[in-house]
Amino acid sequence: MRRVVRQSKFRHVFGQAVKNDQCYDDIRVSRVTWDSSFCAVNPRFVAIIVEASGGGAFMVLPLHKTGRIDKSYPTVCGHTGPVLDIDWCPHNDQVIASGSEDCTVMVWQIPENGLTLSLTEPVVVLEGHSKRVGIVAWHPTARNVLLSAGCDNAIIIWNVGTGEALINLDDMHVDVIYNVSWNRNGSLICTSSKDKKVRIIDPRKQEIISFSNITDAFISRKTWRSQ
Structure with a gap:
């Protein structure tokens, strides 16, 4: 039989690993079992959730600081439980939010030149969840x-x-929320849940404007944008 080989327009494209001095090395990335990338980047810094004893922490590194990272490098370490998610503010490259198993959300101001000492005092602590917080996402325009x-x-x-809650959508989901994403102008949010439904929600009206059933038992954190 003649063997059929699938043709690909990428068949002559080959990747090349960067040199060691262009990588971040020896970082103890968190081992918490949560559906997260455990990192976030903006034009100035990269943040990485790391292992920490007695609470939760993440590391903030300037983009140019590559190579081996010293184990004593300062961290952002104000949570009393493991950090589950982090997100840089799109309007200020020095502001980052974190969600944690301690049921809180914290917002941090990173010094202009990065951390020289561990940061333990957040700008604000947001308390309102009764269980661990696994998703944080800044509004894209406001x-x-x-x-x-x-x-x-x-x-x-x-x-x-x-530090106040503007909107509390506590009756939209009957099961664990896997992912939440804003649309481009921040007028709608899209969610995926363990109940095998994707919902489009208008947060101002606090109502579900459409939903669809899905066949996959698990929907990981995937982005959604409206056209």
Whole structure:
């Protein structure tokens, strides 16, 4: 029989690993079992959730600081439980939010030149979830607006400037929320859940405008954008 080989336009493309001095080396990435990338990057810094004793922590490195990272390098370490998710503010490259197993969301101000000492005091602590917080996502266009989702099946939209909850969507989901994503202008959010449903939610009206059933038992954190 003649063997059929599938043709690909990428068949002559080969990747090349970067040199060691262009990599971040010897970082103790968190081993917490959660559906997260455990890292976030912006034009100035890369943040990585790391192993920490007695609480949760993440490391913030300037993009140019590559190579072997010293084990004593300072961290952001104000949570009392493991950090599950982090997200850089799209409007300020020195502001980052973190969600944790301690049921809180914290917002941090990173020094202009990066960390020289461990950072333990957040700018604001957002308390409203009754179970661990696994998702944080900044609003794409509005300043000081942050979304969080937890294992309590609730989505909270915060005013970071005042530390108050603007909207609490606690009756939209009957099971664990796997992912939440804003659309491009921040008027809608899309969620996937353990109940095998994808929902499009208008947060201002606090109502589900459409939903669809899915066949996969597990929907990982995938982005959604409206056209």
